Structure formats: C-alpha cells, structure tokens
Amino acid sequence: MNILVSLGVGLLALSTPGSVTVNHDLIYGGSWQSGEKALYRFVGASLASRGIVTVIPDYRVYPEVVYPEFLKDNARAVAFAKRHAAEWGADPDRLYLIGHSAGAYDVAMLALDTRWLALEGLDAKRDIRGVVGLAGPYDFLPLRDPKLKTIFGPEDRLIDTQPISHVDGAAPPMRLLAGEKDTVVDPGNATRLASAIHARGGVVSTRLYPGLAHVSLLTSMAGLFRRRGGVLDDVAGFVTGHPAPSAAPMVQAPLSTPQPAGA
Numbered sequence: 001m002n003i004l005v006s007l008g009v010g011l012l013a014l015s016t017p018g019s020v021t022v023n024h025d026l027i028y029g030g031s032w033q034s035g036e037k038a039l040y041r042f043v044g045a046s047l048a049s050r051g052i053v054t055v056i057p058d059y060r061v062y063p064e065v066v067y068p069e070f071l072k073d074n075a076r077a078v079a080f081a082k083r084h085a086a087e088w089g090a091d092p093d094r095l096y097l098i099g100h101s102a103g104a105y106d107v108a109m110l111a112l113d114t115r116w117l118a119l120e121g122l123d124a125k126r127d128i129r130g131v132v133g134l135a136g137p138y139d140f141l142p143l144r145d146p147k148l149k150t151i152f153g154p155e156d157r158l159i160d161t162q163p164i165s166h167v168d169g170a171a172p173p174m175r176l177l178a179g180e181k182d183t184v185v186d187p188g189n190a191t192r193l194a195s196a197i198h199a200r201g202g203v204v205s206t207r208l209y210p211g212l213a214h215v216s217l218l219t220s221m222a223g224l225f226r227r228r229g230g231v232l233d234d235v236a237g238f239v240t241g242h243p244a245p246s247a248a249p250m251v252q253a254p255l256s257t258p259q260p261a262g263a
Contacts, residue, residue: 104136169200
C-alpha cells in the first residue's frame with residue numbers, strides 16, 4: 001500500500017479501502033508562520049478513504065525557527081514515516097509527498113534540493129516515488145512581506161530558497177495543481193516550475209482548476225465539497241497510479257517561460 005506524507009495539514013490516518021482508523025495528537029501540520037491540526041482532519045480522512053496511508057507531520061514555524069529549519073523538520077518527518085511505514089500497513093518503498101501552500105513549497109524543496117533529505121540519509125530520487133503540490137509558491141521573488149523577508153533571510157541568499165532554483169531534471173515525478181482563481185499564490189508558480197522541470201528533461205504535469213481559489217483547492221477534497229472539483233481524484237490517481245476521470249471541468253496548464261514573480 002502507498003504511503004503519503006502530507007506536509008502542511010493535519011492528522012495521521014491509516015486505512016484499508018472501506019475503513020479508516022485515526023490516531024490523534026501524534027502530529028499536526030502548519031505553515032511557515034502558523035498551523036492548527038484540527039483544521040485539516042478532512043485531508044487525512046479523505047485520502048485514507050481511498051486506501052492511502054496518510055501521515056501529516058508537525059514542523060516548527062516562525063518565530064520559533066526560520067529557513068531552513070522547517071525543511072530539516074520535514075525531512076525528519078519523512079524519514080520517520082519511511083521507518084514506520086511497514087508498521088502502519090504501508091510500503092516504505094512507495095512513499096509520496098504532498099503539500100498545500102507553504103506545505104507545497106516544503107515538499108518541492110525536499111524533492112528538488114537534495115541537501116535536506118540527505119541529512120536523514122535519504123535521497124529523493126531513490127526514496128520518493130512522487131510529489132504533489134497544491135497551490136504552492138515555488139518561484140516567489142521578490143519578497144514583499146516583512147515577515148517573509150525575516151523567515152527567508154538575507155537578500156543575497158534568497159535565490160537559494162526558491163524551489164525553481166534547484167531544478168536538475170532528476171527529481172521524482174511531480175504533479176502541480178492550482179486554482180485559477182487563487183489570489184494568494186499566483187498559479188504561475190506552478191506553470192513556471194513545470195516549465196523549468198520540463199526544460200531539464202524531468203517528469204512533471206500541471207493542472208489548473210477553474211472556479212477554485214487558494215483555500216477551496218484544498219477544501220474541495222472534503223466530502224461535502226467534492227463536487228466542486230476533482231482534486232481528490234487527481235491526488236489519489238497520481239499516488240495509486242490509477243487516474244480517475246473527474247466530472248469537474250479542468251484544463252491542463254500550459255508551460256510558461258520561467259521568470260521571477262511574486263507569490
């Protein structure tokens with residue numbers, strides 16, 4: 001069974017098709033500045049309902065830590081999940097990463113910048129089967145928010161903090177999803193990263209969802225809102241290798257010329 005580590009949202013759920021078991025208060029998600037595990041229980045439950053063992057880890061956030069400490073925390077969480085996958089009924093060799101917003105940044109960085117998983121003795125090319133990014137910032141310079149400037153550090157080192165700067169074409173396959181109505185993170189982040197990966201011969205696909213915005217891209221995975229989009233089908237299909245057609249209209253995002261742009 002596949003195991004999916006979801007960075008940025010909240011609980012641990014284990015399942016077999018048709019049943020869901022939830023263990024509370026083990027881990028929770030956050031962002032670079034905040035997070036509340038109770039907000040994201042539906043993510044674990046939705047994925048578990050598709051037979052996917054789902055782990056959603058905690059990591060430290062600002063002001064306790066700044067870049068790159070939260071990436072190190074996430075790398076530790078991935079290593080923990082791999083070590084314990086068999087205990088949870090999952091295959092440690094079928095490990096996927098998924099994240100929303102700041103969490104999407106985190107999983108992209110773990111996949112593209114080899115330094116962080118290497119600290120835990122892991123190699124993305126060897127140990128990660130695939131990555132799903134939802135509404136992620138991957139190419140978001142220049143920084144305008146004062147807190148983000150503090151979180152990501154000196155101006156002369158910011159290029160190094162961008163996922164798009166670490167593309168070499170050798171990362172695990174990536175599925176980049178975004179909502180066309182997202183006004184929080186420019187959907188161009190997804191298409192620019194995809195373009196850079198494609199240009200280097202990597203494996204990547206993108207999809208923009210009409211009618212969905214930054215938050216609704218994620219909440220559309222909840223039972224009450226699944227008619228708004230096929231995001232759950234998309235994610236589960238990528239992880240299991242069995243894509244399911246969606247009733248919701250979707251468009252394949254065109255590849256664009258990589259260029260810096262605000263998140």
